[in-house]
Amino acid sequence: MREQVYIREVGPRDGLQMAKIILSAEKKLEWCKAVAAAGIREIEVTSFVPPAVLPQFADAAEVARGALLIGDLRPSVLVPNLKGAEIALALGMPVIAYVVSASEAHNLANVRRSTQESLADFARIVAARDAAPGPRAILVGCIATAFGCTIQGIVSERRVSEIAERYAEIGADEIVVADTVGYGDPGAVRRVVKSVIAATSPRRIACHFHDTRGLGLANVTAAVDVGVRAFDASLGGLGGCPFAPGATGNIDTEDTAFLLEQLGFDTGVDLNAIVAVRRRLEEWLPQEQFSGAIARAGLPKTYRVGRGGSSGG
Amino acid sequence: MREQVYIREVGPRDGLQMAKIILSAEKKLEWCKAVAAAGIREIEVTSFVPPAVLPQFADAAEVARGALLIGDLRPSVLVPNLKGAEIALALGMPVIAYVVSASEAHNLANVRRSTQESLADFARIVAARDAAPGPRAILVGCIATAFGCTIQGIVSERRVSEIAERYAEIGADEIVVADTVGYGDPGAVRRVVKSVIAATSPRRIACHFHDTRGLGLANVTAAVDVGVRAFDASLGGLGGCPFAPGATGNIDTEDTAFLLEQLGFDTGVDLNAIVAVRRRLEEWLPQEQFSGAIARAGLPKTYRVGRGGSSGG
Numbered sequence: 001m002r003e004q005v006y007i008r009e010v011g012p013r014d015g016l017q018m019a020k021i022i023l024s025a026e027k028k029l030e031w032c033k034a035v036a037a038a039g040i041r042e043i044e045v046t047s048f049v050p051p052a053v054l055p056q057f058a059d060a061a062e063v064a065r066g067a068l069l070i071g072d073l074r075p076s077v078l079v080p081n082l083k084g085a086e087i088a089l090a091l092g093m094p095v096i097a098y099v100v101s102a103s104e105a106h107n108l109a110n111v112r113r114s115t116q117e118s119l120a121d122f123a124r125i126v127a128a129r130d131a132a133p134g135p136r137a138i139l140v141g142c143i144a145t146a147f148g149c150t151i152q153g154i155v156s157e158r159r160v161s162e163i164a165e166r167y168a169e170i171g172a173d174e175i176v177v178a179d180t181v182g183y184g185d186p187g188a189v190r191r192v193v194k195s196v197i198a199a200t201s202p203r204r205i206a207c208h209f210h211d212t213r214g215l216g217l218a219n220v221t222a223a224v225d226v227g228v229r230a231f232d233a234s235l236g237g238l239g240g241c242p243f244a245p246g247a248t249g250n251i252d253t254e255d256t257a258f259l260l261e262q263l264g265f266d267t268g269v270d271l272n273a274i275v276a277v278r279r280r281l282e283e284w285l286p287q288e289q290f291s292g293a294i295a296r297a298g299l300p301k302t303y304r305v306g307r308g309g310s311s312g313g
Numbered sequence: 314m315r316e317q318v319y320i321r322e323v324g325p326r327d328g329l330q331m332a333k334i335i336l337s338a339e340k341k342l343e344w345c346k347a348v349a350a351a352g353i354r355e356i357e358v359t360s361f362v363p364p365a366v367l368p369q370f371a372d373a374a375e376v377a378r379g380a381l382l383i384g385d386l387r388p389s390v391l392v393p394n395l396k397g398a399e400i401a402l403a404l405g406m407p408v409i410a411y412v413v414s415a416s417e418a419h420n421l422a423n424v425r426r427s428t429q430e431s432l433a434d435f436a437r438i439v440a441a442r443d444a445a446p447g448p449r450a451i452l453v454g455c456i457a458t459a460f461g462c463t464i465q466g467i468v469s470e471r472r473v474s475e476i477a478e479r480y481a482e483i484g485a486d487e488i489v490v491a492d493t494v495g496y497g498d499p500g501a502v503r504r505v506v507k508s509v510i511a512a513t514s515p516r517r518i519a520c521h522f523h524d525t526r527g528l529g530l531a532n533v534t535a536a537v538d539v540g541v542r543a544f545d546a547s548l549g550g551l552g553g554c555p556f557a558p559g560a561t562g563n564i565d566t567e568d569t570a571f572l573l574e575q576l577g578f579d580t581g582v583d584l585n586a587i588v589a590v591r592r593r594l595e596e597w598l599p600q601e602q603f604s605g606a607i608a609r610a611g612l613p614k615t616y617r618v619g620r621g622g623s624s625g626g
Contacts, residue, residue, distance in 0.1 A: 148615045183613040185575035186534045213613065214568040214606030215575075218531040221499045255527040262498035262528075293527030300496040300526065302461045 002266040006230040008042035008206065009035045009253055011281070012063070013078050015238030016056050017047070020287040025059040027284055029066040034280070035235070036073045038273035040253070043067065044097065044232070045075045048084030064091050076140065080111060085125040089132040096129070097140040097176070098122055100167075102160045103149035106180070110144070119166055126171035141172030142208065146192060148183035157188070161195040168200040175200050176232065179219065182212020186222035193226050206230035209251045211237060211291065216251035217259050224263065231256055235278045236290035252292040254278060258299070271299060315579040319543040321355040321519065322348045322566055324594070325376070326391055328551030329369050330360070333600040338372040340597055342379040347593070348548070349386045351586035353566070356380065357410065357545070358388045361397030377404050389453065393424060398438040402445045409442070410453040410489070411435055413480075415473045416462035419493070423457070432479050439484035454485030455521065459505060461496035470501070474508040481513040488513050489545065492532065495525020499535035506539050519543035522564045524550060524604065529564035530572050537576065544569055548591045549603035565605040567591060571612070584612060 012028050023031075032043050045067040051058035060077070067075035068091070076095035079085040088096045100118040101107035107115045122141065129137050145152075146160045164175050177196055184192075189207070197205055207223045209216045209231070220231055233256040239249035257269035275295050282290055325341050336344075345356050358380040364371035373390070380388035381404070389408035392398040401409045413431040414420035420428045435454065442450050458465075459473045477488050490509055497505075502520070510518055520536045522529045522544070533544055546569040552562035570582035588608050595603050 148613060150614060153614045181613075182610065183615060185572060187576045212606065212610045213571065214530055214565070215572060217527055218534045218572065221531045221534060252527070258526065259498060259528060259531065263500045293525065297495065297525045300461060300494075301463060301466045302496055 002264060004229065005224070005260045005265040005267055006042060006206075007040055007253060007257055007260070007267055007269060008044060008076070008230065008232050009040050009234060010044040010208070010232045010250060011234035011236075011238050011253070013044040013047050014232070014250055015234040017054060017239065019056060019238070019285055021285055022056050023284060025062045025066065028059070028063050029070070031277070031281065032067050032073065032075070033070050034277040035274070036070050038270050038277055039268040040274070041072060041268065042074050042076065042095070044078060047078040047080070048087050049080050061087065061091065064088070064093055068092065079125070081121055082124045082128060085128055089128060089137060092134055093137060094135070095138045095140060096125070097142055098125060099142040099144050099178075100163060101144040101149070101180070102155045102163055103145040103152040105152035106145045106149045109151060115163065119163070119170065122167070122172070123170045130171075138173045139171060140174045140176055140206075141167035142176040142178050143167070143196075144178045144180045146177045146184070147179045147188050148181065150181045157192050157195060160192050161199045164196040165199040168203055172200075172203065174204040174206060174230075176206045176208050178208035178232075179210055182210040182215070184209065184219050185215055186218045189219045189222040190226050193223050193228055197227060204230060206232060208232035210239070210249065211251050217255060220251065220256055220259060221263070224260070224265075231260075235274065235281055236292050236295065238281070238285070238288060238290065249289075249291065252294075254294045255292055258294050271303075315577060317542065318537070318573045318578040318580055319355060319519075320353055320566060320570055320573070320580055320582065321357060321389070321543065321545045322353050322547060323357040323521070323545045323563060324547035324549075324551050324566070326357040326360050327545070327563055328547040330367060330552065332369060332551070332598055334598055335369050336597060338375045338379065341372070341376050342383075344590070344594065345380050345386065345388070346383050347590040348587070349383050351583050351590055352581040353587070354385060354581065355387050355389065355408070357391060360391040360393070361400050362393050374400065374404065377401070377406055381405065392438070394434055395437045395441060398441055402441060402450060405447055406450060407448070408451045408453060409438070410455055411438060412455040412457050412491075413476060414457040414462070414493070415468045415476055416458040416465040418465035419458045419462045422464060428476065432476070432483065435480070435485070436483045443484075451486045452484060453487045453489055453519075454480035455489040455491050456480070456509075457491045457493045459490045459497070460492045460501050461494065463494045470505050470508065473505050474512045477509040478512040481516055485513075485516065487517040487519060487543075489519045489521050491521035491545075492523055495523040495528070497522065497532050498528055499531045502532045502535040503539050506536050506541055510540060517543060519545060521545035523552070523562065524564050530568060533564065533569055533572060534576070537573070537578075544573075548587065548594055549605050549608065551594070551598070551601060551603065562602075562604065565607075567607045568605055571607050584616075
């Protein structure tokens with residue numbers, strides 16, 4: 001039996017964040033359903049930010065509610081603050097993600113607070129979660145700019161593991177190490193992820209990579225090597241960061257699934273089905289740049305036969 | 314002191330093989346000079362194939378002679394057979410590369426011979442080298458389709474190490490493991506390269522990857538992990554294979570150098586200078602597809618500062 005690796009589709013949130021078209025809630029939910037049907041069980045479906053900041057997510061509650069009705073799906077939402085978390089908790093979202101930047105400068109630019117203030121807000125979110133009725137929501141603590149920042153430059157590796165440790169102490173159930181601007185390399189990934197695991201074990205660690213400088217899948221390989229079994233990705237590599245000029249998007253869901261399957265892991269993803277979903281997205285979002293090697297070159301002739309034959313990284 | 318990793322620019326040969334424009338010998342040599350000035354010491358400058366097969370290389374002797382005059386450069390040439398090798402030896406080329414496909418079907422399609430016949434021809438090349446006057450030329454034995462083939466499908470990992478062993482017995486000084494059609498993944502790279510090293514040590518092992526399915530740099534990382542210290546690459550990812558439909562080109566020289574520098578190795582490459590050479594190529598070859606993340610996104614703000622700070626893979 002092959003070991004499982006989880007891919008979380010973040011396209012409906014991270015991928016749409018800077019999109020030129022506002023996609024209808026109906027289409028967003030169709031996207032989520034199609035991705036779930038192709039074998040992905042975790043989707044970050046929306047973000048509870050004020051519509052004035054990101055009009056794309058003015059329909060956040062509608063999308064979140066709709067996602068809860070999709071079978072076999074564990075939807076997550078991103079919340080920028082306690083207020084967003086309260087809405088998510090009231091809706092009964094099973095997974096709620098929150099972001100703190102390891103770069104002080106990026107955190108200020110992103111949410112106009114220091115990282116200390118952001119962590120204090122996360123503590124209030126934990127308290128709200130603990131006080132909420134119903135099943136206990138999983139809180140995901142994301143560490144943005146974990147490998148450096150376009151504003152500040154270097155982010156020390158020690159700072160990332162310190163924030164991870166604080167997240168865990170406060171009450172995060174899962175930690176996401178995010179290379180928001182595409183500065184990470186496989187060596188840095190191994191070092192940072194190892195220290196984050198040491199600081200927060202046995203919590204689940206996920207990685208969130210952008211392919212800005214071509215190292216996205218090399219970084220996935222490095223993270224898998226040191227024990228990471230969960231990755232954020234978006235179909236067609238959709239996405240970007242308002243503070244990462246020239247940055248391309250997330251790593252491609254389809255290419256990430258292909259890599260992990262080739263390494264002998266079970267992602268649950270039907271690659272032909274997921275590429276078909278991506279084609280639909282390309283029609284819906286004609287102004288966006290889509291990347292992705294599998295969608296362009298197709299699967300190797302050896303794909304089915306070779307699956308599971310690899311050493312598991 | 315950082316450990317060295319060697320990048321061999323194969324653009325003037327592999328990159329031009331399928332180009333729509335025939336580049337002048339003058340421009341090819343300007344390319345080689347500029348690449349050498351940017352810090353690359355090994356360039357595969359041309360191929361001694363019959364002009365009727367590949368008109369792009371009708372100027373092979375002129376380019377080879379010109380490349381010998383470029384300071385600080387160790388030019389290599391590709392030869393398809395004994396006749397090509399004899400020309401290369403007569404010209405005094407210091408490095409001569411020869412290709413055998415691990416896939417029997419690919420070898421037949423490529424050179425209309427069985428792999429056994431191709432290896433027998435390599436033995437004749439070794440004899441010609443040994444009999445030639447002057448400094449001893451280095452013979453490089455390349456193993457094409459080492460990770461599978463678009464015609465035949467699966468290529469067994471054992472077959473690759475057997476061909477490598479035969480190459481070494483016959484007299485190859487260096488072995489190149491080539492993923493001609495982009496079927497390799499980091500797991501397969503580790504396994505195949507380890508067994509090739511075991512079969513041919515202490516000869517130098519190089520890897521030649523194509524980025525067809527997005528795993529080129531993940532494969533470089535995997536190869537570095539198991540001890541490879543030499544890689545073929547081409548500026549802007551130029552190149553392809555006539556028997557790999559839909560295949561994109563080689564891994565990008567500039568992105569490969571960036572990855573290796575970030576991993577703490579010394580490639581000798583001045584990244585800004587090499588990107589400038591690539592820009593010139595884009596002007597010369599307007600009909601070709603160029604890839605490459607560094608040329609698009611630029612170097613990280615942390616690049617100079619971070620160099621050499623990584624753990625060396």
